[in-house]
Amino acid sequence: MYQVGIDIGSSAAKAAVLNEGKLVKTLLLDTGFSGRNTADRIYGMLEQEGITKENAAYVATGYGRISVPYADRTVTEITCHGKGSWFLFQENGTVIDVGGQDTKGIMLKNGRIMKFVMNDKCSAGTGKFLEVMTNRLGLTLEELSGLASLGNPVVISSMCTVFAESEVISLIGKGTPREDIAFGIVESVVEKVVQLISQVQGDQYFLTGGLCEDEYFCGRLSHSLKAPVKSMPEARYAGAIGAALLAEE
């Protein structure tokens, strides 16, 4: 029996398959316009590997969780990220998930979620902020981190993504080096994330979501939090893994 977790995020869709308690397969797709189509594509891709309704249970999560028609049930991404992170890290601490439109902090103790915080409708400190800024600078996320590591401190003080973009445009206009702007952008996200999770502080942190393989970002986060920030490539799938774990029955 397979356990399948499907995490339809605002920008990326993830799937994780567990068999006998082991992670056997992961998938990553752009969510695109239709979460429903993406969910169907995921079903088809898994079907080709012999994973179907006949031999698998499905749980959907993420903001698009209701657009997965074949899911046995839906669970919120908070619970799933908590479960998935415990599966991956097996330690007490606080999960930081920087998602496409939400950033979440989840305090974990002995596998249980003690408390969580999530940004409100504002996109400050989320992946959306980074996406807008990298587009403005004509960079990819990887390039942004690479440049930021060479930059000198520049402060981007606007909380709002739209205003921050104007601030970046004026910096560009003034001829501020791209490295410095990149540095300011990453620091802005770090600062907002740290502020958000101040209510769920831990001795150590686990970074999940699309930035999990970004060593520079992890490093800056760790520097600001004055605590270790751990991650691993599978942490991108933490939500999907958590959903799969909940698909037991």
Place this chain on the structure above:
Amino acid sequence: MEEHTGLPKTFEEFVEARKQGFLTVKEFKENGGKLAGCLCSYTPHEILDAAGVATVGLCGTSNETIPDAEKVLPKNLCPLIKSTYGFAYSDKCPYTYFSDIIIGETTCDGKKKMYELLAELKDVHILQLPQGQDRPYAKDIWYEEICLFREAMEKKFGVEITEENLRKAVKKRNRLRKALCSMYQLQETCPPALKGTEMMLALQQGTFTFDLEKQIANIENKVEQARKAYAAGERPVSASAKRILLTGCPSGGVIQKVGMVIENNGGVIVCLDDCSGERTNKLLIDENADDILRAIADRYLSIHCSVMTPNDGRIDNTKEMVEKYKVDGVIEVVLQACHTFNVEATQMRRMVEDAGIPYMKLETDYATSDSGQLETRIAAFIETL
């Protein structure tokens, strides 16, 4: 006194239900009915009852009139204030439109400054509340305000507010309070006898009933029916539903956005801990007090709202409610830009967490723009309980 029974210019543009609302109130006015609009638990209703004036709650709970309000009021203001003003500004609420007077209190800064602008559109009477209840002279100040209010209403409506009528009004209002409390207490059982949102909707409906006797009867009926149904084995709420106490700002504008979402995601509201809930309605007035006006004044001033400082009574009461209703989790709703409840939320959170109960604060307004995120947060909170 000038009679006000004509319809607004925009009447023909209204949908049928709204037209009907206007016609009902128009008829009430044409038959000699007097109407006062109230905006707060601090309004001493007995004075208006004794003057033969019907009262109706005008707290704005809809996003619909906010764009209109924002032509005059700043955007970054509490949605309740904007919505209330917007209804007066746009002539869209029959109760606001036909009210002979609107009664306001100097509660929060946003409200008291809004009343200045509201007074350009409607006759408004403001009662000045003390900033706290603990000074020895606070009760005297408030008593003086109530006396002024009595005089103003006598003058406005050309009536005498007699002691006899005040005592009658106190008795009737006490009955309403007891009926409301017995409705709240339906939620004590596990599972509770009502959905919390059903109760919230019944409460909201009640504020639009001019006839107090009818309002009391409606609630008593509802309680009676729910009790009977429960005794007959009906269980409208699942026994596994997580028991939620909803505290914070007035919740009438977030019944759909927060209330329904809680109850559609495995929770049930067992205690409505806003100013229209048990905290306020368990405060009765001594019907046999020597000085009935004093007794009325004292009762209203003892209401706990975050505009008062200090306001420990609210926190202490919530602590009691958490135990009484065997609460699994506390959700606090703060309306955008409500500084007093937002700041006080820190004290609330500390008390709730010290009691070992999970707590979550939601800051929101009446718009639907954050519905998706709210749903995720509420559902996740209930999942963790």
